[in-house]
Amino acid sequence: MLNLRLLLFSVAFLSPILQIKGDDFKEEMFIKPLPPSHLYVYFQFLTLANGEESFEHSHLAPRSLGEIVSRYQVEELHLTLTEGQWKHNTWGYPVLDAAPGAELYAWFAPDVVDVDTQWKKLSSTLSGLFCASLNFIENMNTVSPKMALWPTGAYSKSHQNITSQLRYASLPREIVCTENLTPWKKLLPCESSHGFSSLLNSRMIHNTNYHSIGVHIRRMCSGSNCLDTSLEIKQTVALVYDFKILNTMDWSLRKLFGQGLPGACPLSSSSRIYVDITSNSSYPFKLLPEPNSIMFSHRGGSKTELAVYEINHSNMMNIGAKYEMRNKIFVNIPPPLTFNRYVLGYGKEFGGIVTELSNNYWAPIDVVLLENAPWWLPIQLSTLRINGEAESKLIMSQYYSPGRSRQKPYHLELLLKLPPKSTTTVTIDFEFVFLKWQEYPPDANHGFYVGSALLSANLPTAKNYTSLPITGSTFDSIVNASKPWYPIVFRTNGGMVSLPTPDFSMPYNVICLACTVVALAFGPLNNICTKEVVLKIIVVPVSLRQKIFNIFKKKKD
């Protein structure tokens, strides 16, 4: 016990020294009630590594990640492992959106020539690091988006042709669980013993409607002239609790995580909890204990109120909210851009994917839609229809790269101008593919997951917008951060199709039968070609009695 205390003290004393050396660690938590039924909790753990490039020594930044970045010359990396589907229509927008399953995209340094090999190596290494099946990322499910994604950090040196260094892949079938969370927590300076990360108890957080863990690495400018860059490693957790599962609308950290907050991580330079109390006006609740301060933010026409708690290093605390009024009818105002995606058709021969994009704003919104269909879902570009029209004026730019079976996915990107107050429907047809029997996953009739489409937009309004500004790292950067537009990348919901299956128990039978039919042709043709026709005397068949009689006859002889 004494040892531990000593260690803690020494760490507490050392932390300023570490900061002098460069590395900086901050932990933040953002809680936003999503009335009437959900609660959004978002953690972010920021590590700013100012150390050397090669990561031979690291201080607070995880060395394992640093080594990956320096070895594979990664400029920017985003990895999320998600379970559940974010409901943009009712919950508004998350701080960072993530596709269901695993999603990985990265930019490599401009001097990387063989990006595909590096990409394969990177995904395999991350697969080991996070115990996720990222090793299934191959050329056949990787695309390099041309318009939909852009780097959020300072992309070094040359600025031309960034997209050729970008690779994007998502694995919608990936199931996210404890074995991914444990290695993820190990990357934090305090691991899960102190600070906010001690709340991340897998028993509680996997009991949510939506949970997503992520690692986002980017380069940040060190000075104002951006001659030097430092590495920012952001680890995030997004959780959506359902009040129905909690059985009450009153929430507290103890209810959500099974325990109170045992203070801040001693290595962190700042530990803050932000609670979005904007919904307090329509759905009043009382925060306990009282927040240290309240921030008001005017951003892009929307007002946000944030209650801020400064967490210090010592005492155990519990933050909670008590709702005052119950059974109030809540009017949900949809965010400016909503979308929906579904699969059309019946039977297992032909189908279509529909993406509905609704612009609820009074001005047109430009969006980039990236359809990334796996090779076993061959989409036909000639069947692309926007609101039922083949040649639509809404398409401002288009990129299509046809897929190839077992090698390359189908990749379609559309730059659309969504007219105000309208719904745009993008339809494209596909044909079901018949796979080889060994290519079907176990439980083939479960269906095949179709990944989410990416939708990146520059929103003209910050309504429902919670993302940090591109230059900001911490939540205080959203205060009064009005911009002409607010960039965001959404993931639509994924889909599921049921491919036709062969009979898996039949290989030998089928091989035998098909070969028999071939032999049926070969035999007679062989006879016809090699033999000649002759007349042969028909021998009258002898009866059984005669046969027996003959035997005796022979014996007599």
Place this chain on the structure above:
Amino acid sequence: MNLIPKYLVACLGRYWLIHTDYWQTISNRVEVATPLNSWKRLIEGVYLYDHGINPYEGDSFHESPIMLILFHFLLKKVPYLLPVIFVLLDALTAHILYKASKSFIRIFKESQESGKGQIAEDSITMLVTESQLDEVPIYVLSMYLFNPYSFLNCAGMTTTVIQNLLLAVSLWGAASGHRALACVFIALATHQALYPILLVVPISILLANVNQGCNKCSYIRTLLGFVLCWGFCIFISAFIMDGSYDYIYNTYGFILTVPDLKPNIGLFWYFFTEMFEHFRLLFVCAFQINALALYVVPLTLRFHKEPVLLATVLIALSTIFRSYPCVGDVGFYLALLPLWKHLFSFMQQKFIVGCAFLITSALGPTVWHLWIYSGSANANFFFGVTLSFATAQIFLITDLLFAHIKREFTLKNGSSRQVDGKPAKLVLR
């Protein structure tokens, strides 16, 4: 004989079928459309080409670049005329088959006349009479015009319509002694679907027989002509694709390696769906050799005196054993069968084969619906139907050849089936 009403009825029937609501269904049927010839993929390929995307970069288009250019032109200039064009092309095929069968009959008559000396006395009555022979081209024509298989093929607007035309022209060219015509068209057909390469053999024999003279020189000339034309097709296609030969991977490569396992009426799809991965290459080679090379030499040696029969059998065998067969191919070789009307009396399995054709043609769509749409059957059902369809076709072809051999024997040795006064039967030894 007035043929105009036949053409008219067949054309109108086809045209009507294209303009009904069933057109979409027909052109999407697995029996009619394969990844090679389907109208949908043609449209997709032309669309991609039109938008500056190389259609051979992906997996959606497998026709030859010549067809791509042709249909790009047609779809740009006269999209509304396409149904008419398809119908007219099919009628033209029928007409050329009619012409070709007339030439074939002429050749047949000549060979029958010249062989008269070796015929046994009691078999003289078996010789085919003039009037019987004159009917044959009309049967061929009707068989092509009113065969439901070619009807559906044309209504589905598949590129097999063009394939059939090319084959018909090359047969006609060979039968009437136009070497250049035969070579050019067989090269075009080979360029489109690869399997017609088999027909080079009967065509060169036919040409040598028709243009009497030095046989070997004729063979060499035909072969040379074919190779040159084919090479030119390959080159011109590469020229269309801006000098890139990548399209070969998507046309010949696609035909040979069978990457798309969508069901069709052939034997490949389920076999290679269920194949163990490490044996795949072996069996792909074995099946392709079976379709492309195995039967050419022995059949040629056996039937070199009957190039037309050889051509019929080779077309039929390559249809049965090709990687992506469709009913249009079946309809084409069925149209050639009336040429062998005089063999029908020697065939033993006519009834069985006929029933099998009828039953499988009705069962195929049924079990397909059960499997794909209602989910109450599985792949084995459809596989069973395609297997029996292939078996029926094989029986038909082997029966035809047996009938030919029997007739030959009977003509030579008389129709009595007795050896030394004892009853005897024909057997192969």
